[in-house]
Amino acid sequence: MTETSAPEHITDPDEPAGEFDLSDPAFITDPEAGERWLGGPRPVCKGKFADGSDVWVATGYQDVRAVLSEPTFRSRPPGDSHRESMLSRGIPEDIVDMFDSTLLTMDGDDHMRVRRLVTRALSARRMLTLTPAVTAMAHRLLDDLADKPEPDLIADYAHPLAINVICEMLGVDEHYREQWREWSETLAQALRPNPEQFAPAVRGMARVTKELVEARKAEPRDDLISELVQVHEEDSDRLTDDELVALAMVLVQAGHETVRNLIALGVFTLLQHPDQLKLLKDDPSIAGRAVAELVRHTAPVKHTFRRFATEPVEIGGVTVQPGEAVQVVLAAANRDPAEFGCPADLDVTREHNPHLGFGRGAHYCLGASLALIEGEVALTALFERFPEVRLAADPAEIAPRYLLAMQRLPVHLSPETDER
Template sequence: MSETFTWDNVEFDLSDPAFVSDPEAAKRWLEGPRDVCPGRFSDNAEVYVVTKYHQVRGLLADPRVSNHPPEGVHLDSMRKRGVPEELLKYFDSTIMTMEPDDHQRVRGLVTAAFSAKRVRSLRPRIEELTNSLLDRMDPAGVNDLVADYAHPISTTMICELLGVDDEYRDQWIKWTGVFTTFLRPDPKLLPPSLHGMIDTIKRLIDARRAEPGDDLISDLVRISDQTEKLDQVELVALALVLVQAGLDTVRHSIALSLYNLFTHPEQLELVKHNPGDTVRAVMELMRYAGPIKMALPRFATEPIELDGVTIPADGQIQLVVAAANNDPERFHEPRKLDVTRQDNPQLSFAHGAHFCPGASLATAETEIALNTLFARYPDVRLAVDPAEIGPRFLRAVERLPVHLK
């Protein structure tokens, strides 16, 4: 290890609430890749922070890097975040942190649910939903495109896909908001939120076991009951991850895409007038300022040298995807939003074995949400100063008040 590499003066510190809320953090960390540097995760774990595109992309697919933490590390982290002891098993069996063989086994069970064919079959439902949401808005008033549009699109689609009953849908947003914060969760809210999520998943599994439906949870229950490919703890953990990912990522993707188009009028006009190119625009919006700022922590399985720094075996690695997506060595004028950008291998959906299986569905939902809105209301615009609602580092846009006409 370099003699100058120490954790005495950590700049990238997710354990510091001020760092996460600092509006300048995005500018410092997302616009300028740098050499491997020391950082600290939200549980105070020491991490090696990697921001350069070629290094981030390489490590995402590097067999020397694992999502599976060393023995006890992940559980200790969950304990520090306040996860109750009796629920730890569900967070130690997720598809996000499994050993490679287990990950491949479980990932194969959900891939079909997000296949290109399945996503194509869902497009009419997404279009129907977006139009129905716009029908409910007040054309003469101020409407919130997060609460009234992005939120119900993401919630409805993932819950219908998995088979989550209507009665639970709004509650999921509240529960996941407590757990997915990068800051230490509220110790009074976290245990009841986690119990609520897991108890609800268990009830849904029991209901689908008794009366199967045409949904993903029913499919997973059948596989779990008829084969040895998925045990009961893994089944609960997988359903939990899929609901959380589907709710958060799509909601933030739609909201951030709209915000960045509203604040870049010339790009907004291009999207309005070229609906056939919106998928390309969505990829650029994800690159420029998508909801995924960092990959989940990785761990070196053997020593790895980067920028003259030796990451030791079991060293924790934090890949800052947003910085990699803005690396000038890979992207021409990276801080310029260009919805016509052709060469755009952005990493927001990861790369390699852990590439997001729901990427095509998330892209389709965002594409259709943009095209439907702009077709119905081509003059839609923000109703407030962008500075009032602008996202900060690791935070999405929580509200988007707009005039539709």
């Protein structure tokens, strides 16, 4: 494996910070490179985006928080479009405009107009009412695990729980869900996409979402897509055709990918920290704090979309000029020793935990409350049902790479002595 440009910890403040290179394949796949960055320098430094373009990279907590919160930074680049970047990464030209109409790429009034349409449906209070249904779904999946000699907790638990919860809420028919999983795995490789797989996956996802929207126009149901269709039918100025399809698509994609990663990383990390797992088993009432700490420590989402300065602004000792991009690294900000005591340590009892795992500001994750509920339910149900669960593979072989999600999590559900 080639050496990445991620620098070792810098002790001399005058020493150059190096580059954070998202286009370097070794950096994407090398866990040691990620760890060096998490424990490395905090100044804003120069870097490269996945397409090779220049960015400023913010890794310190206060710098990341400022970029996410300040209105001087926006999601859209100069020219008011992500079109060129999306085309370069394999999104087909005939649907790129739709992909440029998502909440993730909107700013200002347009962003708030669309965001308000789903904020109420995904409110923390409403999400709490889903807890019994999420719990029942988790236990059904655990029932199925009991008959498997070596279940994969990603394929058999984390993924089906995450995809079924968000699809039930939105109204995605069951026969689409397995196909969506395959598309999601392809899109998860967006930092280094395979052109032969990426474009068909994007097209398929767009096609199915349009089919769902048309089906709900013809026959509304009690689901979120039907609610959005009704808003569109009543007033297309509030939600255009492209925005409707893009919003439904992003909610499905983002609503399960992050949760899948949170559950998988949570289980893997707790099994690597038996002292912390024991604390959770002994006192399930700390599950909320434990999941928040796992979000901070494992970083299911490593970084956000780039932000672009609209005027000269000083961040971390450098002046970002209008039009220049800043890449914030949530994973590094959440390990900043200036904000968190013993940041490299997993502490499921941590009380002061203002992590940025779900972002901040106008683009704060809409599904944060649901993700936390799913994570809490998934972990507590698993360890209550199978308290002796343990890994069935060498941790080094299945450990997540820095910017790639875990692919498998094989386990034994019973103690080793029971298998002899």
